[in-house]
Amino acid sequence: MITLSGISKSFKVAQRTSGVKSAFRALFRRDYTEVAALNEISFDIQPGEIVGYIGPNGAGKSTTIKVMSGILVPDRGTCSIMGYTPWLDRVKYVKNIGVVFGQRSQLWWDVPVIDSFDLLRDIYDVPNDEYRNNLRLLTETLDLEGIIRTPVRQLSLGQRMRCEIAASLLHSPSILFLDEPTIGLDAVSKIAVRQFISRINKEKGVTIILTTHDMQDIEALASRILLIGKGTLLYDGDIATLKEKYAYDTTSDNETPPSIEKIIVRMYKEYEIT
Numbered sequence: 001m002i003t004l005s006g007i008s009k010s011f012k013v014a015q016r017t018s019g020v021k022s023a024f025r026a027l028f029r030r031d032y033t034e035v036a037a038l039n040e041i042s043f044d045i046q047p048g049e050i051v052g053y054i055g056p057n058g059a060g061k062s063t064t065i066k067v068m069s070g071i072l073v074p075d076r077g078t079c080s081i082m083g084y085t086p087w088l089d090r091v092k093y094v095k096n097i098g099v100v101f102g103q104r105s106q107l108w109w110d111v112p113v114i115d116s117f118d119l120l121r122d123i124y125d126v127p128n129d130e131y132r133n134n135l136r137l138l139t140e141t142l143d144l145e146g147i148i149r150t151p152v153r154q155l156s157l158g159q160r161m162r163c164e165i166a167a168s169l170l171h172s173p174s175i176l177f178l179d180e181p182t183i184g185l186d187a188v189s190k191i192a193v194r195q196f197i198s199r200i201n202k203e204k205g206v207t208i209i210l211t212t213h214d215m216q217d218i219e220a221l222a223s224r225i226l227l228i229g230k231g232t233l234l235y236d237g238d239i240a241t242l243k244e245k246y247a248y249d250t251t252s253d254n255e256t257p258p259s260i261e262k263i264i265v266r267m268y269k270e271y272e273i274t
């Protein structure tokens with residue numbers, strides 16, 4: 001369903017130094033450095049999987065999600081998702097995917113949530129019956145009834161995040177990219193979001209790629225993880241195997257068996273990516 005092969009992406013970043021002299025010089029000459037965000041990333045994801053995409057800050061997770069959702073064009077490599085190349089077939093492709101960036105909103109700030117939903121229905125050209133059914137189901141399961149007529153800017157983070165997730169699913173996508181969907185949520189909201197993600201995966205077979213720094217998200221949802229560090233894919237395998245491998249590892253502390261959080265910290269150290 002998803003195949004990435006040798007995806008590389010770098011960014012050209014203007015060097016800025018402080019001081020009036022440097023600012024003046026920068027008007028005429030800019031120095032650039034290149035940041036290699038992704039280096040030959042390859043993996044396959046099958047329909048119905050929930051994959052945890054993890055790695056430390058700046059590892060390249062969001063860049064990968066942006067490439068997979070067609071927002072960024074890689075420098076090299078191929079990406080085929082449901083037969084589409086995301087950045088080439090954007091218009092047709094986006095009907096098949098939902099994307100949630102925990103740190104950004106796809107909802108219009110000043111209007112009631114329902115107006116954003118209606119707009120998304122028009123953008124994605126969702127048939128009326130399908131839209132009504134999805135809206136009803138999402139309103140019930142994500143408990144949106146009391147907030148759907150409120151402007152987005154008046155919502156709490158947890159309320160907004162539930163609306164963001166609903167917004168990403170109104171057009172019944174087969175694939176959902178979740179980039180830090182539980183960031184900043186309280187314990188109750190986190191559990192509610194996790195339960196919902198698990199439910200749409202089980203009941204609707206939605207394939208989910210989840211980036212998160214919250215290892216409890218991973219523990220609760222993913223059976224497979226992809227570990228990325230400094231733009232390179234370092235581990236691709238199931239969590240059960242990792243747990244077996246580290247089952248009797250008591251080097252970091254006395255926790256036996258170690259939690260997934262401890263295992264990941266250990267892996268970050270082993271791969272020298274912290």
Ligand SMILES: Nc1ncnc2c1ncn2[C@@H]1O[C@H](COP(=O)(O)OP(=O)(O)OP(=O)(O)O)[C@@H](O)[C@H]1O
Nearest residue numbers: 011013035037055056057058059060061062063064
């Ligand atoms: N638009 C951009 N311009 C320049 N550099 C960028 C840009 N976007 C990302 N980068 C750089 O690419 C690298 C990977 O960034 P990315 O956002 O993919 O990391 P991440 O794994 O999602 O990190 P985090 O966990 O902190 O969100 C970082 O070094 C970052 O500074």
